[in-house]
Amino acid sequence: MKMKTNWLCIHIVLMLFASVYAVGFYGLHFKGLEEPAWIGTRILDQKWMQQPIDHFNHRDNRTWLMRYYEEDKYFNGSGPIFIMLGGEWTINPGFLQSGLMHSLAKQHGALMFYTEHRYYGNSKPTQDISSDNMQYLNVDQALADVAYFIDNRKIQMNISNSKVIVFGGSYAGNMAAWIRTKYPHLIQGAVASSAPVYAKADFYAYYEVVTASLKRHDAQCATDVQTAFDQTEKLLASKGGPKKIRELFNLCENPNVKSTNDISYLMNFLSEIFASNVQYNKIVNGKSKISILCDTMTNASIGKPIERLAHLVNKEGDCIDVSYLEFVKKMRNDSWSSNPMKQWYFQTCHEFGYYQTSNSNQSVFGTLFHLDFFVNICTDVYGDYYENHLLENGIRRTNIMYGGIIPDVRNIIFVNGDVDPWHALSILHDINEFSPAILIHGSSHCQDLQSDDNEDVPELRAARERIKNIVSIWLQ
């Protein structure tokens, strides 16, 4: 009986955690755009649609089932179609019940869909995720899936005259912009939120923005972070230092200073504490995550800056494994897993780069994680084929295929928050009168896709209003 009660409690706790779904990436870790939870008793069934494994090879007729959600409660048979595009995560129908797209759907009587990206969540085209089987994982295939999806739904539901508007955040924001660019006859408009449309290998600007966002909150905070990272680097180079580092940061082993990959892994791990808080700088009870972080980093009574940094590392769980080889070993596992890291990192190795290096003197996170480290992961996890030239060619290809920072497009809204490090690879100036850029001061990653909230900065609410007005014009 006691056992049963405990399980019930655990279950409730798990449900509370699960109520905010996180999607998106920073560095080597998975977190992200926070999806609203599905609340209430209405049940929305998952649905499936057959798709070709390879849209670009008529000699390959294999198929798989793509998952999606559909919500028609506002639709009377002749309104528009709104599609939330899934990116590198498992879809959850929360965006069909609240958020920006939902409120527009209510206003316009739209039919809503949420499509899952191939190779993520339960949309599994292949037996496993070996490098060979992941050759069908790329944005070209994923956009073709959505194009087929639209054609199929329109025929099956006899709604061929309905206009289609797509919404996406982060990588799926790229997808929204690019699918409108590529298939304008199928999609009449796109909202691309926090979309890093410019592919780039060495994305050192990421930590420049993290630094600037900390500085803007409190210049002393950025200075103390810099001192903490300097102290950590000095300690790594000193006799007996690695042992002290292990103790300070709750590591499982002394960091292996002979391995540059291990050191990069460690310093990247410490930097990601800041990345995750700045990228999703949510305000809870009037306090932003940045201010909570900086309160610790500037609190001299905790000790030296390096000790304040150590204070931010979670010490409650198991020790932290920062062995590069262990990480690679885990990543080489070809089984499907609930962590989408293997699939997403694969995409970065041959399509996007986006590697958040320490290669800038405008950032305060030390000097020890360079582009080599991130490309080593590509080679060590996916095979020798995935080396630097493949990355450079793949990035060039992505920018050629989709227009990079200078796309020639109409009816795409590019929305960014200037606190969000990803805005550095997005479009911040109007492309033309039909494709405006909205840069929201004081806002972070994909916040515009959510519903209005009391803690929102006024500019964020105004941005949502503007998006709604523009989409309404598209639908006239």
Ligand SMILES: *[C@@H]1O[C@H](CO)[C@@H](O)[C@H](O)[C@H]1NC(C)=O
């Ligand atoms: C797929 O192609 C193979 C030949 O490559 C053929 O034998 C098979 O019938 C095809 N299947 C379908 C469903 O068209």
Ligand SMILES: *[C@@H]1O[C@H](CO)[C@@H](O)[C@H](O)[C@H]1NC(C)=O
């Ligand atoms: C259905 O909704 C659309 C959009 O709100 C509206 O223009 C149309 O008149 C409605 N049609 C019917 C049959 O109610």
Ligand SMILES: *[C@@H]1O[C@H](CO)[C@@H](O)[C@H](O)[C@H]1NC(C)=O
């Ligand atoms: C499809 O919709 C059109 C109006 O949009 C209607 O005239 C036609 O009867 C419908 N066809 C079927 C099979 O429902």
Ligand SMILES: *[C@@H]1O[C@H](CO)[C@@H](O)[C@H](O)[C@H]1NC(C)=O
């Ligand atoms: C600084 O840290 C000390 C020790 O952890 C704590 O008691 C104090 O409340 C902190 N001060 C601030 C302003 O957060």
Ligand SMILES: *[C@@H]1O[C@H](CO)[C@@H](O)[C@H](O)[C@H]1NC(C)=O
């Ligand atoms: C690979 O991952 C699967 C699923 O997470 C797990 O069950 C399996 O034990 C792993 N294999 C190895 C060799 O670690």
Ligand SMILES: *[C@@H]1O[C@H](CO)[C@@H](O)[C@H](O)[C@H]1NC(C)=O
């Ligand atoms: C920072 O980097 C820029 C560009 O690489 C360089 O011109 C400048 O001298 C550097 N500043 C310092 C303080 O190192």
